[in-house]
Amino acid sequence: MKAGEDKLVKRVASVLARKGGLRLALGVGDDAALFAPRPGYETVLTCDWFLEGSHFLPGKDPADSVGWKCLARAVSDIAAMGGQPRCFLLSLALPGKVALEERGRGSRWLDEFLGGLRRAAQRFACVLAGGDTTQRGEILINVTVVGEVLAGRAIRRSGAKSGDRVFVSGVLGEAELGLQKLRRGARNSPKNDRARRKHLYPEPRLALGQWLANRKLASSMIDLSDGLSSDLPRLCAASGVGARLDAAEIPSPKQPRTGSKPLDVLGLALNGGDDYELLFTVRSNKASRIPRSFQGIVLTEIGEITRERRVVIVKQDGTAKPLLPLGWDPFCK
Amino acid sequence: MKAGEDKLVKRVASVLARKGGLRLALGVGDDAALFAPRPGYETVLTCDWFLEGSHFLPGKDPADSVGWKCLARAVSDIAAMGGQPRCFLLSLALPGKVALEERGRGSRWLDEFLGGLRRAAQRFACVLAGGDTTQRGEILINVTVVGEVLAGRAIRRSGAKSGDRVFVSGVLGEAELGLQKLRRGARNSPKNDRARRKHLYPEPRLALGQWLANRKLASSMIDLSDGLSSDLPRLCAASGVGARLDAAEIPSPKQPRTGSKPLDVLGLALNGGDDYELLFTVRSNKASRIPRSFQGIVLTEIGEITRERRVVIVKQDGTAKPLLPLGWDPFCK
Secondary structure: OOOHHHHHHHHHHHHHOOOOOOOEEEOOOOOOEEEOOOOOEEEEEEEEEEEEOOOEOOOOOOHHHHHHHHHHHHHHHHHOOOOEEEEEEEEEEEOHHHHHOOOOOOOOHHHHHHHHHHHHHHHOOOEEEEEEEEEOOOOEEEEEEEEEEEOOOOOOHHHOOOOOEEEEEOOOOHHHHHHHHHHOOOOOOOOOOHHHHHHHOOOOOHHHHHHHHHOOOOOEEEEEOOOHHHHHHHHHHHHOOEEEEEHHHOOOOOOOOEOEOOOOHHHHHHHOOOOOEEEEEEOHHHHHHOOOEEOOEEEEEEEEEEOOOOEEEEOOOOOEEEOOOOOOOHHHO | OOOHHHHHHHHHHHHHOOOOOOOEEEOOOOOOEEEOOOOOEEEEEEEEEEEEOOOEOOOOOOHHHHHHHHHHHHHHHHHOOOOEEEEEEEEEEEOHHHHHOOOOOOOOHHHHHHHHHHHHHHHOOOEEEEEEEEEOOOOEEEEEEEEEEEOOOOOOHHHOOOOOEEEEEOOOOHHHHHHHHHHOOOOOOOOOOHHHHHHHOOOOOHHHHHHHHHOOOOOEEEEEOOOHHHHHHHHHHHHOOEEEEEHHHOOOOOOOOOOOOOOOHHHHHHHOOOOOEEEEEEOHHHHHHOOOEEOOEEEEEEEEEEOOOOEEEEOOOOOEEEOOOOOOOHHHO
């Protein structure tokens, strides 16, 4: 007689638990997991909600994207510290029919979810260490990621100084554009559409974050989860500084081909969430050491840090206006 | 212009974040927390759901109990490994009116919740390291606790062997009895009623767990969260053994005074959840080293581990019957 919860835990573990995984002394199936920290490293800890209706829609977002993204967005916080992920805890609340349906009969939500999560875990070298399961009317997910960073090398939000250059990785606003396409049900957008893929399967910038940390190139860093206009003020507040951005330099999505209505690409780049790119600052005397691209990801200088504690954006006509935090805020929907 | 989510994070941090807390290099307010592990220790990781409607009822359970208990139950998993808690991550989803109401005007849910959580954090020496917040129609809580245990000393579920003695701490079934009293709205039960207090403010057995681990006295251990009849089979399955319990020895709640209907106290002790007592096994040649009580908590030998992989309970008339897992299972409500 196998109880419902034990059955679900066994199923999750059979897909995700790696035997002899990394430096994990004890994984799924005990009261808690055991992790052997490496000497000379600090432990990096983060957790993230991923909730049906708030962060994903089961009818619109494929289950394997839900699995991939719930881990990717938490891993992105590790990337933003310059760390490397090691293991994760998965808290899963599921409706009974999703949790206990038999496996392998056609295309089921839980199979696909676990498949996407396994692909992400392999990609990010982040092994399942434990978690908690319960029953609930809606799908609720919370992921905790444990990572490591060389002691003293973590890049914080608080290190920016006046005169530092502001950089971002990648193109901003693409994930929001992909979300809009999916919500419109744009059936003509191909599966490999860049914006669609970025919304469904974001790639945290782990290698870039570690490279910046190991070479001591960045004075501060944050990942862009809510949007540049919301996240840059957080970095500035933590550092006690302001910033001046150059609107013309902000890497934005391409305008669609002729025939479509032109997009507000700057608005997408400033306020679109879910990009999981890195925003970082570099002392001006080190700025030339930042390449134009890193492992195929474009790196762009978009402005500078100011002593005056305001965040402003300078338009192409030279006028400056305050950058309002119009990115994602769950309490201002 | 302070965004809604930033305001909530600031409020939580102002109540809970301890300055220069323990060995926490970086806490609330960055992308992730930094924790400096102690040489010679392993890291213990656990997480737990605590959901409105499933695990607590806002109308019945006081908000400060919700705050205390969401941390206490996760800390109990650390106790069950013989570890000591160090820091925790708090994931909180709240209705907008609960999250953003002004502070200090009379008795508010969030103030009371944070007060109970702060008391628990102080009691367990477990500091807030970070977390995630979002808006939701119902109150959703997930707590991750990070602890430490001397390398090689963690007590697992899998170490029990045939012939080991089975012990439990405390009295079993009291929390379930307290829950029943509260759900009946028993207004005549005094605030300091033992069962009521155990349901609302459970005390994880941290000192006992660490004492057993440091002296290498327990061969296996689990905390009793779902009930003895559900949790003992989990320990047995992990160890590849069975167990024989002596019904007469199981520490059960006292019968109420004359005038009330007699309670099924054995049923409460076997199947009641939320006790957060420790169930542990001891090699028979070490059993005499287990005292009758530890720091005021009674320790009782209730049976022994058997080679045969069944869990049976022997009644006072000498008949043995299988112990069915009738404790809490979220998928068998």
